[in-house]
Amino acid sequence: MSKGLPEARTDAAMSELVPEPRPKPAVPMKPVSINSNLLGYIGIDTIIEQMRKKTMKTGFDFNIMVVGQSGLGKSTLVNTLFKSQVSRKASSWNREEKIPKTVEIKAIGHVIEEGGVKMKLTVIDTPGFGDQINNENCWEPIEKYINEQYEKFLKEEVNIARKKRIPDTRVHCCLYFISPTGHSLRPLDLEFMKHLSKVVNIIPVIAKADTMTLEEKSEFKQRVRKELEVNGIEFYPQKEFDEDLEDKTENDKIRQESMPFAVVGSDKEYQVNGKRVLGRKTPWGIIEVENLNHCEFALLRDFVIRTHLQDLKEVTHNIHYETYRAKRLNDNGGLPPGEGLLGTVLPSVPATPCPTAE
Amino acid sequence: MRCLSRPRLCRVLPQRRSPRCCPQDRRSSSAALFQSHMPTKTTCPSSQVSDDEQKQKRENIRSLTMSGHVGFESLPDQLVNRSIQQGFCFNILCVGETGIGKSTLIDTLFNTNFEDHESSHFYPHVRLKAQTYELHESNVRLKLTIVNTVGFGDQINKEESYQPVVDYIDAQFEAYLQEELKIKRSLFNYHDSRIHVCLYFISPTGHSLKTLDLLTMKTLDSKVNIIPVIAKADTISKAELQKFKIKLMSELVSNGVQIYQFPTDDETIAKINASMNGHLPFAVVGSMDEVKVGNKMVKARQYPWGVVQVENENHCDFVKLREMLICTNMEDLREQTHTRHYELYRRCKLEEMGFTDVGPENKPLSLQETYEAKRHEFYGERQRKEEEMKQMFVQRVKEKEAILKEAERELQAKFEHLKRVHQEERMKLEEKRRLLEEEIIAFSKKKATSEIYQNQSYMASGSNLKKDKDRKNSNFM
Numbered sequence: 157m158s159k160g161l162p163e164a165r166t167d168a169a170m171s172e173l174v175p176e177p178r179p180k181p182a183v184p185m186k187p188v189s190i191n192s193n194l195l196g197y198i199g200i201d202t203i204i205e206q207m208r209k210k211t212m213k214t215g216f217d218f219n220i221m222v223v224g225q226s227g228l229g230k231s232t233l234v235n236t237l238f239k240s241q242v243s244r245k246a247s248s249w250n251r252e253e254k255i256p257k258t259v260e261i262k263a264i265g266h267v268i269e270e271g272g273v274k275m276k277l278t279v280i281d282t283p284g285f286g287d288q289i290n291n292e293n294c295w296e297p298i299e300k301y302i303n304e305q306y307e308k309f310l311k312e313e314v315n316i317a318r319k320k321r322i323p324d325t326r327v328h329c330c331l332y333f334i335s336p337t338g339h340s341l342r343p344l345d346l347e348f349m350k351h352l353s354k355v356v357n358i359i360p361v362i363a364k365a366d367t368m369t370l371e372e373k374s375e376f377k378q379r380v381r382k383e384l385e386v387n388g389i390e391f392y393p394q395k396e397f398d399e400d401l402e403d404k405t406e407n408d409k410i411r412q413e414s415m416p417f418a419v420v421g422s423d424k425e426y427q428v429n430g431k432r433v434l435g436r437k438t439p440w441g442i443i444e445v446e447n448l449n450h451c452e453f454a455l456l457r458d459f460v461i462r463t464h465l466q467d468l469k470e471v472t473h474n475i476h477y478e479t480y481r482a483k484r485l486n487d488n489g490g491l492p493p494g495e496g497l498l499g500t501v502l503p504s505v506p507a508t509p510c511p512t513a514e
Numbered sequence: 515m516r517c518l519s520r521p522r523l524c525r526v527l528p529q530r531r532s533p534r535c536c537p538q539d540r541r542s543s544s545a546a547l548f549q550s551h552m553p554t555k556t557t558c559p560s561s562q563v564s565d566d567e568q569k570q571k572r573e574n575i576r577s578l579t580m581s582g583h584v585g586f587e588s589l590p591d592q593l594v595n596r597s598i599q600q601g602f603c604f605n606i607l608c609v610g611e612t613g614i615g616k617s618t619l620i621d622t623l624f625n626t627n628f629e630d631h632e633s634s635h636f637y638p639h640v641r642l643k644a645q646t647y648e649l650h651e652s653n654v655r656l657k658l659t660i661v662n663t664v665g666f667g668d669q670i671n672k673e674e675s676y677q678p679v680v681d682y683i684d685a686q687f688e689a690y691l692q693e694e695l696k697i698k699r700s701l702f703n704y705h706d707s708r709i710h711v712c713l714y715f716i717s718p719t720g721h722s723l724k725t726l727d728l729l730t731m732k733t734l735d736s737k738v739n740i741i742p743v744i745a746k747a748d749t750i751s752k753a754e755l756q757k758f759k760i761k762l763m764s765e766l767v768s769n770g771v772q773i774y775q776f777p778t779d780d781e782t783i784a785k786i787n788a789s790m791n792g793h794l795p796f797a798v799v800g801s802m803d804e805v806k807v808g809n810k811m812v813k814a815r816q817y818p819w820g821v822v823q824v825e826n827e828n829h830c831d832f833v834k835l836r837e838m839l840i841c842t843n844m845e846d847l848r849e850q851t852h853t854r855h856y857e858l859y860r861r862c863k864l865e866e867m868g869f870t871d872v873g874p875e876n877k878p879l880s881l882q883e884t885y886e887a888k889r890h891e892f893y894g895e896r897q898r899k900e901e902e903m904k905q906m907f908v909q910r911v912k913e914k915e916a917i918l919k920e921a922e923r924e925l926q927a928k929f930e931h932l933k934r935v936h937q938e939e940r941m942k943l944e945e946k947r948r949l950l951e952e953e954i955i956a957f958s959k960k961k962a963t964s965e966i967y968q969n970q971s972y973m974a975s976g977s978n979l980k981k982d983k984d985r986k987n988s989n990f991m
Contacts, residue, residue: 197625197651198623198624198625198649198651198836198840199836199837199840199841200602200649200651200654200656200840200844201651201652201653201654202840202841202842202844203602203654203656203844203845204594204597204598204654206842206843206844206845206846207593207594207597207845208590208591208593208594209780209782210845210846210849211589211590211593211594212590213780216586216589218586237584238578238580238584239580239581239582239583239584240578240579240580240581241578242578266577266578267577267578268577268578268579268580268584268586270580270583270584270585270586270587271587272587273586273587273589273590275586275589316860316861316864316865317857317861318857318860320853457584457585458585461584461585461586462585462586462588463588463592465586465589465592466589466592466593466596467592467596470596474701474702478698478699481697482697482698485697486697
């Protein structure tokens, strides 16, 4: 069941630097697992409470990145998601301010609390994405930023004297805003998602969905899904990480029916049927943000926050970060995988992002 | 490239949400106003708040109040659900003399009969025996590993007794460290075998700690959480027990042994933990036998003079131990092992190998720079050795060549000599041959002349000559 001792290591680099290990003590290697029947209540299940208390005390980190052309409603959507003024909207900028020449990365941190749970939320905005005439390689600053966060975490993890809790600045979720043209994805969208779906969890979102009728919406969604599949873009929740049948069926349902979510964002309230709801007022009616008949904002919110938030963090930590780490330790090392960290050399962070694995 | 398998994920489906997740769901309530809703806040101790505020100011983080229910308070549930799916791991190490009641106590603690037999007292060395069990309770799966010392304190010479225990603990840390340092690693799948708690069984002598106990605990206190227990507590009376406990604790304190203190920073359990800290070491009695007391069957030990009930707090501290170990502090024990003991081990191990965080000029030195330096050194060393070996090889070759040349020369000389000798012999023989030939010629000449002479004389004298010829011939012969 468990490893008693490390297996003998035979790589040359290791043995020449490390002194010969002490002769192993006489202990049995593999204990046998025996199923035991409990004759009465012990209290093992109190560990759940203990764990819950512990996590409430330490608090959570969540980093969400929004990417899309300006004017698609990114800041409004984030504000609607977290029901507060998380980002200042671009329309409040001074008119004379120019569009940034290159893609900028702006990370703003907030602390929000609900029900005793404290969350440090960081929203990473990317003004300037897709706004220039020539948008070639405009995803590179974003990829570089994401890799830098992984690098920071890796450096902390590799320290001799480590912090008790390493601050987590890695991007857990990237909302990509698709323009509601009604036709298909743009080449820029495809390129971005192709490059970044391998380093971060991408959730594609159709912005300003109130410009499409229901039929147009479902057609557009189908077309987008098909295009993503044809181009081999794996958006979150990725098919390859479904653990069991339950996960698979649930995720399949989300993947094939709901995603990409067609959302409308708003932080203004209006009176509808005696209730105050968030919505957009137009001459032909009020679009309720949280009404499932009008748009899929509620689905997105439930998906990201209420059910899959921890999962987003898990996938980032266990898969994307590990992939980055493995690649980083293998680069310039030339040693076969499975060797220890001490068998390779970490070069300094390259100026261009690491080549994405094909 | 991505062949890492993913852990079991938690999916809290909306319909499976526990009711407390959306108590303020607004959609159905009628007269709710977003602006007037105050988000619920727990009261933090004031010092914590100001610390947080300072930290926030430093990091330019704003505090936000939300105007509605967002829903991330289900986050702990999501986390917990995931842990449930993965299962929990808990490893207990029992150190104590043979026959002191370790296995019985574990059986009683977990209310199960783990299969085990009594061990002999005659082992030459201390060994450790580990067994893993899977326990289920409601929806929690626990992988419990019990490690027992076999033969502890039995030897005549106990100097080596505690070393196997220390080695075992270190080996578990080492295994975890190796896994963590791998390039392709899978920490979430890793079966954590590090020891979370060590129950140290003290003999109920009533006097004081034995030397072996003191030594062992002193060595182990920086590696594992130690909870000392007085075993077979039904052999001591109440009054003696009090005195014994005080004596034990004072001895531990005066020798600087750091036993595990139950944490008192969480208000809900601080009080009970603090009081329990005062009852250490727990005096326990273990038994799986059931005895009828009153109208219930309870776990107890039956004596002619009475019944010692295991779960009666007046009789022994078993319930306290179970409370503290399992119900209140199991998670904390695991956390302490990981954040304190394991980190200490890791730091020591890496420093031993020569890695530091800070360089000679007190500038932060990253692991890679140290390693780079070491690698250069190593390669330089290797280069030098290679050169050396090359030189040696060349040297040897030269020597061999010289020897061979020498031999060749000698052979050549010999050959020449032989040739000369041979030549001389030949010349001598030629000379002899010539002489011989001359002699042959001379003889044949003589023969010829004599024959001529012979013919002449024969013709002249007839038979006289014949006699003379015979005489001559015989003379000549």
